[in-house]
Amino acid sequence: MKQHRNVLISAIATVTVILAVLISSFLVLKDSNGGNEQQADLSSMTSEYAAFSGGTWTYGGGLPEGEDSIALIRGPYISLPAGTYTAHVSYSSTETDAIKLFSAAAPDSIVSSNVRLEPYLNGFDFDFELKEDISDLEFALIYTGGEVTLDGITVRMNNNNARRIVMTVDLLLTAGLIIFLLRGIISKDIKGALVILGTALLISVPLVFPELSHGHDLNFHAVRIEGIAQELEYGQFPVRMSSLWMGGYGYPVSIYYGDILLYFPAILRIFGFSINASYKIYLLAVNIMTSAVSYVCFKKIFSDFRITVITTLLYCTAAFRFVDCYVRTTAGEIAALGILPLIALAVYRIYRDDPGNSGYMTNSILLAAGMSGLILTHLITTELVVFILVITVLIMFRKTFRKKTLLCLVTAVFWSVLFTLSFTVPFFHYSSSVETYIQAWMKYDSGRNIQQVGASLYELIRFWGNWFGMGNDSSTRMSLTPGPLLLAGIILAIALMIIRKGNRKIYMLTGLSLLTLFLSSNLFPWDLLEALPMGETLVAIQFPWRYLGISIILLTLLAGEASDVLFRNNAKAAIPVTVAVTAAAVAISAVFTIHYRSEAYRSHFYDTHSLVIGNLEDAEYLMTGTDKSTLTYEPVIDSGTVEMTGREGTYMRIRTVTDKRASVSVPVFAYPNYEITGGGEITKGENNMITFEVPEGDNITEIRYKAPAFYRIAEAVSAISVAAAAVYCVRRSKISREGSV
Incomplete structure (x- = not known):
């Protein structure tokens, strides 16, 4: 009876959420004025x-x-x-x-x-x-x-107020539903739930300020979000081409950058939230996700509540993570950092679990889920992680080449490919058919000299000074250190090795941590590496200190392993160390918040046109041969008259009147997948504008961006694969529970 009651409550809650979504959608579509103009x-x-x-x-x-x-x-x-x-x-x-x-x-x-x-x-x-x-x-x-x-x-x-209210209710209902569905897990680990909540709040304190740190990349990511929101309202899903950029010229930012998590703030924008509010809620959600993923994964890795608390706090309050979130304002990279503990758990289980266990192969799906999350949020982090994973499987070669383990790793690659086809198919289609500035940069340019912008040894250990610096001068730029607590962890690990208390995992994690710190520095010979085969691909990370994101997860795992050895040898040290780490984490958050208040250049972006939308930053994925300084913003015809009579997102309606066959150019970049009716074939004209011919007379031409069929097939395969993997995991979990009874 109780089970049926719970099912009924779950169904009612689910229906309530669905109805709230429907009402919200109605309010969005019904753009009532609320008053006379x-x-x-x-x-x-x-x-x-x-x-x-x-x-x-x-x-x-x-x-x-x-x-x-x-x-x-x-x-x-x-x-x-x-x-x-x-x-x-x-x-x-x-x-x-x-x-x-x-x-x-x-x-x-x-x-x-x-x-x-x-x-x-x-x-x-x-x-x-x-x-x-x-x-x-x-x-x-x-x-x-x-x-x-x-x-x-x-x-x-x-009606923005009404839309916000409905969306807020919808979010609260959804959060309530999630908590209800997880009530069994939460009731068994109340302390863990409090740790997750407390950590999330601790790393979200800067969000209480009315303004938001302008950071290094806030404008770029805010325009990405605005572009997604705009195209969703125009009916494009998933969004591939954003017409917002460059005054309507369009930019396929969603094809080159994974943006699956940015749909959340984009939907908030559609429901009337300001740019600042939407981005703050997004950061809060990412912080909660990072805290929850960290706690759950570290708990499964270490099986000790005290070490789980320590590692969760160490990772979430790492100095570089604060910098990534609030100084660099990296919407994708900060989300990717929240996924790294999941990959760590998958690797631990693959090499720690008995391959003979019936559920061993589910680890392949766990690893694939983590890698797919990286691909769909931040490709550069994916590249860095793959590099470290390759080193890891080689170090662990004895276990790697066990039949079941090797099959598990190969299967993880297979699942990752299927899960991400919806992104990788358009990405490789454009990469193979469009030459962009970043491709030309990688092919033809040399002497990028990224080594000089790597972190100095002093910067890696300096956890004081200027958090919010700019530029590449080591004396004035932002803080580039894992943070004092993680550095203390590596000192503890080295001390244990000196007294011969270190185990294999401590030695391995120490080596990998030092390697990533070395890679992030200006001591690593990046400039020499560039001259080697495939070197131009490796230096495409732009800034060596990006490896600090990998360093903090490795240093966290190292601190956890070192703490485990310490507590086994001195049980009385567990509580004082846990309390000390907690106090230090609170202090780090407080110190950063003080600097945030006094040093950060904070801005308030309310609506689209407060952003710089006519600039493509470094224009990495702009087609080569485009001169931004000479762009025109009206259609051009070489004989007769032309007028754009309709424009909605990537759709254009053009009227031409000419007494002979004429060539027309419209202010839209001629990326692949644009379709035309009422005109000749689309070609690239001056400045890579869409150009086509029209016959003599009075003509109406329509142009729209339309994803090809093979994009849709890739999306369907990804969706089916995710569903199949979820069903498989649920069934394996059920079998495991029944077997343990």
């Missing part, structure tokens, strides 16, 4: 410099001497009740200007950020929020140079 009276705005004529403000006189920017036009001081709003601004500019919202009476009531008036646009929507009623909402045009016109501003209330 209000047209701002431009004539009531003021300016010391610009002229108002014909309903438009115009200025092109340049900046006053000594000024970098000025508030050129201000007003019109609109009265609005509290709520969430969408404004539309119409303009033209030759430089990147901005719009900023003000209220003299209630300056803290406006939740927004400066929106960029890019030269390649002539108008766009942006969202903002008012926490209370105001009577003097001011739009200020921040002028930076060139010529600018302000043609119109409209404001309407949107």
Whole structure:
């Protein structure tokens, strides 16, 4: 009876979550205005410099001497009740200007950020929020140079608040359902649940600040998230081509970068959360995932609660992990670090378990799950892990070449291939058919000299100083150390080896840890390695100190093994060491948070146009031959007239009128998979723009990005493979439980 009741409760909870998702989806699709559109009276705005004529403000006189920017036009001081709003601004500019919202009476009531008036646009929507009623909402045009016109501003209330509420309820229900389904496991290990929760909170303290550290890569990853959100709203799933980049030219960032976890913050954006809020919730989720995965995996590796607590805290509060999360703001790499303990567990079980056990082959799926997670989040980390795994299987060659173990490893590779086909098939398709700047860089350029940007020996042991530095100068750049606790762990391991208490695992992990620290440094001969066969591939990691991410998992395992030996020889040391590590981890979090508050350059990004979306950073995957400085943003025809009459994401509708056959170019990069109707075959034109021919007359041409059939087949194979592996694991688990009764 009790079992049936639990099943009924689970079903009700599941249905509730599903209904919440359906209601949320309805609210997203039903973009109700929530009120009438209000047209701002431009004539009531003021300016010391610009002229108002014909309903438009115009200025092109340049900046006053000594000024970098000025508030050129201000007003019109609109009265609005509290709520969430969408404004539309119409303009033209030759430089990147901005719009900023003000209220003299209630300056803290406006939740927004400066929106960029890019030269390649002539108008766009942006969202903002008012926490209370105001009577003097001011739009200020921040002028930076060139010529600018302000043609119109409209404001309407949107339903973002309602969407956020529904999504928040949905998230809480989903979290409740997960806890309910795991109640049996949680009830058996309440202390473990508290460790996971406490660790997650400990590494998430910087998220309490209103702003978010701008970091090194925040803009890039935020635009990735915005691109996914936009294309999902346009109906593209999974997202392959993002039309947001480069003012609509498009960029296949989702083909070259694994982004499976970025769908979560993208969905939050669709449901009305700001960019900052969405990214913060994403980081919180990653921190919870990292804490949970670390605790569960280290518990299975060490089978000792005290060592599990120590290793969980050591790994999650490692200095380099704090840097990755809040200084470098690496959305993919920080998620990959959360997966590394799973790979460690898989390797431990493959070499520790008896190959004769009936469930031994499930370890292949465990390893495949970890490797697939890396591939789908961060390819460079995958490359680093594969390198260390190859060394590991060679060191353990006696066990590696046991028939069942070798079969397990080969099967893990097989499962990994199947699980990730949905990503690797498009990736290899583009890699083989499109020459990008990063490919040209790897093929033709030499002398990359990445060795000089490796961490110095001093930096590896320096856990004080500047956490938030920039550049490659070792005296001013960010902190590059595993952290004091992990360094103390390697000292303990060496001490145990000196007194001949070290076991095989300690020796092996010490060697691998020192190797990865060496690889991360400027002492390793990276420049010499580049000249060797395949050397250009190995130096593609760009920064040797990326190996610190691998170092921290190895150093954590080493600390765990050293603690195990220490506690076996001195049981009384267990509690003091655990308490000391816990206190030190809290201190590290506090010290980092203090530095975060005083040193970090923090920003508040509210909506899409507060980001730099017209730039591709280093443009690694831009097609060679493209000159970003000469891009045009209107369609071009060599005879007649052309007009883009419709644009929605990767879909374009173009009208041409010509008295003879003509060539047309549209401002979209000609990557593979674009389809055309009503025009000739797509070719690459000037600056790799999509170019096609149209016959004489009045023509309508439609262009859209469409994933080919073999992409869909790959996606289906991946989905079926994941489902099959899950069913197999569940059945093996059931058989194991029945066998143990």
